[in-house]
Amino acid sequence: MGYLYAILASLLFGLNGSTTKVIVEAGVTPAQLTFARVTIIAVVAGVVLLIKNRHAFRITRRQLLVMAGxxxxxxxxxxxxxxTAIxxxxxxxxxxxxxxxxLMVAMAARFVFQEQVKARIWVAIGAVLVGMALVAxxxxxxxxxxxxxxxxxAAVCLAVYFLVGERQVASTSPLAVLFWSMxxxxxxxxxxxxxxxFDPMLLVSRTSLGGSLESVSLPLWLLLLWxxxxxxxxxxxxxxxALATLSATGAGIVSTSEVIFAFAFAYLWLSESLDVIxxxxxxxxxxxxxxxxxARAGQTLDLDLARRDPPVTKQH
Structure with missing residues (x-):
């Protein structure tokens, strides 16, 4: 079931990219959409914590500053x-x-935090640079x-999310990190x-889903809620x-399928296609x-930062 949960998570994340594009094209600015999105997540996460783990609301002043960053x-x-990129x-x-x-996380781990990083990082750097050159x-x-x-x-900020967030989940619950950061x-x-x-009347206006779903229209408030x-x-x-049964390594690698799902939904829904190259x-x-x-010895991150592989310890 762990892999099924991980795949479903990636599928929903991938689908959300096309949803985001439709909402922005409907007249919602990227900043307004971001505000709505993070507020919804914060409210839902807060309600869940209130029911299941009220102690998670208690954090130190230092943690509060880190969460703010x-x-x-x-x-x-x-x-x-x-x-905005979308x-x-x-x-x-x-x-x-x-x-x-x-990739930036692994490089920061190696050159900033002096962590042990496997040599494959150089192959990864080369692959990403060459691949992006081909895509662009x-x-x-x-x-x-x-x-x-x-x-x-966005990549630089995502690296900050990983590097700071993975250190916070070591001291408090992942859902608490999600709540406070959101x-x-x-x-x-x-x-x-x-x-x-923002014009409130836009919320009740019907928005075409565009592309192959041009004939389908939904209220904007429903798209924002989704x-x-x-x-x-x-x-x-x-x-x-997923992480209840998978290691962070497995979940982290499966999460990269989000990119594939994003391309697939954009092709099927928005008719965004790529050539062979x-x-x-x-x-x-x-x-x-x-x-x-x-590449990072003993730990692999995943998008939700729910858990890291434990550091590898030497046996004496």
């Missing part, structure tokens, strides 16, 4: 950069750029330069998302369930990401 850089900005690039490519943050087709530059830059900024992200976007400029609840909180929950580039990037996932 995690919420700002690892959540608020990464989701905004991602939503508005400028095909969904799958935007997500692939963001996922290169996994840099010789023809068919992609938005701003979109690529924003996608890479709460601070919500507080940040409350002031900077310009939500007051984005925050089914497309965000539920994948996290499924990932936690770009598809080859995607496969090479995924190979590099998997190698980077397993």
């Amino acid at each position: 995690l919420g700002l850089f690892g959540v608020a900005l990464v989701q905004w950069f991602y939503a 508005s400028l690039l095909p969904v799958g490519i935007a997500l692939m750029l963001e996922y290169s943050g996994v 087709q840099i010789w023809a530059s068919p992609l938005s330069g701003l979109g690529v830059i924003v996608g890479l900024l 709460l601070f992200a919500s507080a940040f976007w409350f002031f900077f998302s310009a939500w007051w400029q 984005n925050g609840l089914i497309g965000s909180f539920m994948p996290y929950l499924l990932s936690y369930l 770009q598809m080859l580039g995607v496969l090479i990037v995924l190979t590099g990401i998997v190698l980077a996932q397993t």
